[in-house]
Amino acid sequence: MQWLGHAAFEITSPRGTKILIDPFLTGNPAADIGPDKLPRLDAILLSHGHGDHLGDAVALARRDKATIVATAELAAFCKDQGAPSHAMHIGGAHQFPFGTVKLVPAFHGGRVEGDATGKYTTNPCGVVLTMGEHTAYHCGDTALTVEMQLLAGRIDLMLVPIGDNYTMGIEDAARAVEFVKPRVVVPMHYNTWDVIAADPEAFRRAVGSRATVVILAPGQSHTLS
Numbered sequence: 001m002q003w004l005g006h007a008a009f010e011i012t013s014p015r016g017t018k019i020l021i022d023p024f025l026t027g028n029p030a031a032d033i034g035p036d037k038l039p040r041l042d043a044i045l046l047s048h049g050h051g052d053h054l055g056d057a058v059a060l061a062r063r064d065k066a067t068i069v070a071t072a073e074l075a076a077f078c079k080d081q082g083a084p085s086h087a088m089h090i091g092g093a094h095q096f097p098f099g100t101v102k103l104v105p106a107f108h109g110g111r112v113e114g115d116a117t118g119k120y121t122t123n124p125c126g127v128v129l130t131m132g133e134h135t136a137y138h139c140g141d142t143a144l145t146v147e148m149q150l151l152a153g154r155i156d157l158m159l160v161p162i163g164d165n166y167t168m169g170i171e172d173a174a175r176a177v178e179f180v181k182p183r184v185v186v187p188m189h190y191n192t193w194d195v196i197a198a199d200p201e202a203f204r205r206a207v208g209s210r211a212t213v214v215i216l217a218p219g220q221s222h223t224l225s
């Protein structure tokens, strides 16, 4: 798993399958690479339609004929923009060639960037991705919610926003870790802009011994054992 900056992650399976989550690279001050540097993708998973998550998804999906997996409204938007897409919704899981995706609740805004009509407005979600033995939970942008407790003990890797203002800050993100009980947690969605400045070491201290906190710089990777 490689952090590309902000909420964007590239996940590679042992078989070499490449999945991108929330690929905001163009215009992302925290991104270490542009979309042209990405390898061929198999699928793109989206938590919601804001520009800092939808990002380069449509262009990349069209480039690689990679399937965008998202809530139905957002998937319809991507399809209408010419990208292959698979529509799902919160609570539903689906088995893809690369693994299983389940969408789970997130509390955030639902507008879709680039939609002048407003007809694609959707519910944001978190994304639970299982590939082989491992399950990752990308929280998307969200408040702390009790729904997270339903995932307790089922998650190996949790990707959690800590930047505050638009999402959970450090204190709530640490409580989210308490709820979910992942083995490994990686903080995201911070320091991209001043308004979401946060100290990942303070997050590490807040989590304490509840999980292994892996702090990445954009471009750095972590391999789940």
Ligand SMILES: [Zn+2]
Residues within 6 Å of the ligand: 007, 050, 052, 053, 141, 166, 189
């Ligand atoms: Zn965001």
